[in-house]
Amino acid sequence: MTLTIPDDVIQSLKIPKQRMDIELRQEMAFALYQRGLASMGVARRYAELDKWAFLDGLAKRGIVRHFGEDELSEDIAYARDSQ
Secondary structure, X not given: OOOOOOHHXXXXXXXXXXXXXXXXXXXXXXHHHHOOOOXXXXXXXXHOOOHHXXXXXXXXXXXXXXXXXXXXXXXXHHHHXXX
C-alpha cells in the first residue's frame, strides 16, 4: 500500500526532509496504537522502534499504555524474574 500526501501538506510540516518518512511512520504507529487499531508489537515494528523507545514515545505523547493479556503476562513474568 502506498499513502500519498499532497505536496502542500508535506511542505507545511516542520519535519526535516531526511526524517520525513520515519517521523510520519512513527506518528501513524502511535496514532494507530492510541486508537486501539494496532497492538503495541505491530505499532512498534511499523515505527521501527524497540520496545523501550516505543514506550518512551508513548509517554512523551501522553498516550496511555494498553495492557492486553500477552503484555500483562510479559510484565508479570518480568517482575517475578527481577525479584
